[in-house]
Amino acid sequence: MEISKFLQNFADILEDTAPSLITENTIFRDLDEWDSLTALSLIAMVDEEYGIKLTGENIKTSTTIKDLFEKVNG
């Protein structure tokens, strides 16, 4: 599983955020566009693209996009 692909998938769920802002170290909660509804899109994306069940707890305990990737990859 490539993190570059994960970053691209993450950027795709956002509408108003430049893809260049989406890096491994991005603190996703600090993105202007991030809210609880974006979290649902993230769960949906991970389910569709990776067939993995991402939980609310997984998201709450992550800070950067890399943290999320590791939970999906783990």
Added chain:
Amino acid sequence: MTGMAVAVPKEKKLNLNNSLFEQEDIQKFISTTGVFEFRVAPLEITTSDLGLEAANRLLDEMQIDKTEIDLLIFVSQTPDYLNVPNTAPLLQHKLGLSKSCIAFDVPLGCSGFVYGMSTIATYMQNPAFRKGLLICGDTPSKTINKKDKSSTLLFGDAACATLFERTTESNIMHFNMGSDGSGYDAIIIKDGGFRNPFSANSLKEIDYGEGIIRNQCELVLEGMDVFSFGITQAPKTIRELYDYASIDNESVDFALFHQANKMMNEMIRKKLKLEIEKVPYSLEKFGNTSSASIPVTLVTELSDNLRQGSHHLLLCGFGVGLSWGSCYLKTKNLFVLDLIEL
């Protein structure tokens, strides 16, 4: 299943008219959840009042002999009293049903309609039970803080009455149910039961950030956990039911899902590869009506179809508990009343 009626309160709440939250946030909420408006019951109307009206009209118009109703089940998480007493006996009395009628509550929410059906169907395998009445619904508005963005724009009030009769023909009704209490706190009212008895602190409002303010006696909805559960468990229970009943999408005329939220339900539909035409929604106008959401969708979206001929329906409820249930059944010339407004 031979007849069905749904009652909703008259008062409409339009999400775009909500002035407590930013318009931009509301727009995003609507595009994700699909909920434009919903109904709200006034203080003096309870779930059982809505259900009573639906049941009275249904039994009246179907010209049912009330002495033949041997079973009454009330499915709700918003009963008249906190289970002392159950609401079903009160409804037995108000409806003028026989004292030999068995009446009890089943306190489930999103999965409640399917659970109520399966309980009635199980009893009615015994020929002593001639007719069974399922009264099912909720008034979530009474449990929600208006300053809680996660729930106040989503839930609507509604109740239904559904009649079941023994027939001489063999009929199809298959169920697949399940539970997972490890997710008990994904949808919860924390205080007021016996685990956390009501106290002065129960009414203290707490600001959780992100537009969520509520006290301990109000509904908590952990959206992420419920979403993650729904998109995984609903397709799973339906696939298991398909296997058990040896059916597939071709065997289904209409699929009625609990109206959780549009994005979640569309994911479930797509995972099952069900055609969009087979999956009606009532979310736009009625919101998530908890245990009434499947009947609300049946009555508001499919009544013309159901009144004539035979139809194979797939029903699936999933949520609070966590609890889920799916059902595959055949209806024939179902007696469906037009939507009742109280």
